[in-house]
Amino acid sequence: MKIYQFNCYEGNDIDLRQADAVLKYKPDIIIREAPSSENRASLAFDPRKSVKKLEDNLKRLAVHLQEVAKKDPWVLSDIKMFENAIEVLKTGHKIRIYDVDAPCELLKESRINKWSLLKNKPERRGVNLIWWVYIYLRERTMSKNIAPLFKNKDQSVLVFIQKFHWLNIKFLLSNPKEKEIWNYYFGRFKDLTPAKITSILKRENPILYQYWKKYSL
Numbered sequence: 001m002k003i004y005q006f007n008c009y010e011g012n013d014i015d016l017r018q019a020d021a022v023l024k025y026k027p028d029i030i031i032r033e034a035p036s037s038e039n040r041a042s043l044a045f046d047p048r049k050s051v052k053k054l055e056d057n058l059k060r061l062a063v064h065l066q067e068v069a070k071k072d073p074w075v076l077s078d079i080k081m082f083e084n085a086i087e088v089l090k091t092g093h094k095i096r097i098y099d100v101d102a103p104c105e106l107l108k109e110s111r112i113n114k115w116s117l118l119k120n121k122p123e124r125r126g127v128n129l130i131w132w133v134y135i136y137l138r139e140r141t142m143s144k145n146i147a148p149l150f151k152n153k154d155q156s157v158l159v160f161i162q163k164f165h166w167l168n169i170k171f172l173l174s175n176p177k178e179k180e181i182w183n184y185y186f187g188r189f190k191d192l193t194p195a196k197i198t199s200i201l202k203r204e205n206p207i208l209y210q211y212w213k214k215y216s217l
Contacts, residue, residue, distance in 0.1 A: 001155055001156075002155075003159060006158065008074060008162075010072070015074060015077045021158055022158065026156070028096070028156050030081075031098050035101050040148075042099040047094035051090055058083065081160075102142070105207055106134075106137060107138070109208065110134065130201075130208065132189075135185075136185045136186075141211075143169045168184075194217050
């Protein structure tokens with residue numbers, strides 16, 4: 001299995017690295033850092049549908065993304081990526097595109113808690129326990145959703161997930177023991193236990209608490 005990871009710059013311009021990678025590698029699967037269903041990866045682009053139907057779906061999506069882009073301009077990069085996927089599909093090569101991130105209710109916690117606005121992000125976030133719980137829960141969800149997609153080793157895969165997340169997800173996909181996962185994510189916090197996290201989340205954040213109950217260590 002050939003796996004290629006590409007970031008998308010989340011700035012004020014369109015980033016074509018992912019779109020260009022679709023034409024260059026003509027993958028069998030694309031894995032996106034986008035909201036999934038709660039229990040499994042969501043098939044966002046199904047090659048069993050006709051090219052005409054996929055193009056119609058893209059036009060509707062583009063209208064939505066144009067609106068989203070007023071606040072988050074980088075999402076326009078997705079339009080070009082989907083357009084290139086359709087171009088590859090027209091050659092007879094099938095591409096499946098899966099959204100594998102956590103559901104929207106968990107993802108929006110980043111905006112609610114204003115983590116995206118923190119200055120000196122690595123330092124500030126590095127000592128923010130709730131932020132690390134949020135990252136852990138997202139990456140546990142993504143690794144769970146991605147694992148079944150890797151069963152077929154004879155395929156080419158493009159991973160459109162930020163490198164920071166992808167490095168952590170690869171660790172989770174290596175089947176580490178629970179103690180290893182705990183040390184990886186929470187070892188920096190002295191005298192912390194899973195029970196303490198449970199107590200904190202139950203008191204301070206019901207959404208994270210809901211997902212923590214599923215993936216508590």
